[in-house]
Amino acid sequence: MSPQSWSKEAALGVLATTRVEPGPVLISLQALQQHFGYVPQEAIALVADACNVSRADVHGVLTFYHDLLTSPQPRNTVRLCAAEACQAVGSRELAKALEESGMVEIEKTYCFGNCALGPSAVVKGRLLGRATVESVLAAIEVGVMT
Ligand code: FES
Numbered sequence: 001m002s003p004q005s006w007s008k009e010a011a012l013g014v015l016a017t018t019r020v021e022p023g024p025v026l027i028s029l030q031a032l033q034q035h036f037g038y039v040p041q042e043a044i045a046l047v048a049d050a051c052n053v054s055r056a057d058v059h060g061v062l063t064f065y066h067d068l069l070t071s072p073q074p075r076n077t078v079r080l081c082a083a084e085a086c087q088a089v090g091s092r093e094l095a096k097a098l099e100e101s102g103m104v105e106i107e108k109t110y111c112f113g114n115c116a117l118g119p120s121a122v123v124k125g126r127l128l129g130r131a132t133v134e135s136v137l138a139a140i141e142v143g144v145m146t
Pocket residue numbers: 081082083084085086087110111112113114115118120
C-alpha cells in the first residue's frame with residue numbers, strides 16, 4: 001500500500017486495528033508508518049490515548065527504534081548497509097555510484113542481517129542482496145513495495 005496523506009480520522013482507523021497484545025504501542029506505530037509512510041508527530045497523542053500510556057512512553061518507543069520514521073522520506077531513499085561485511089564487498093563504491101546517479105538519496109544503515117549477500121540495500125521496504133546500481137535503480141523503477 002502506498003503511503004497516505006496524514007489525517008486524524010485515518011490514523012484513528014489505523015489504530016482501531018492494532019489493539020492486540022503484546023506491544024500495542026510498537027504495533028500501533030508500525031501500522032501508522034505503514035499507512036502514512038512515517039509516524040507524524042500528531043499521532044503520538046492518539047497512540048497514547050489508544051494504548052492507555054503516556055505520550056512520553058510513545059515518544060520513547062518512537063525514538064528507540066531506528067526503523068520508525070518521524071518525517072516523510074524522499075521518494076527514492078535507498079537504505080544501504082555500511083557495516084563491515086558489506087563494505088568488504090563494495091557498499092562504499094555502490095553508495096558513491098548511486099549518489100552520482102542523482103536518482104536516489106542514500107541513508108546509511110548498519111547491518112540488515114543479510115551479511116552473506118552484501119552489499120545489502122533496502123528499497124521501498126524490500127531487502128536487496130548483492131545490490132548493484134542496476135538492481136537498485138530497477139527496484140525503484142518497478143516500484144517494489146512492502
Ligand atoms: S554487514 Fe551488511 S547486512 Fe550485515
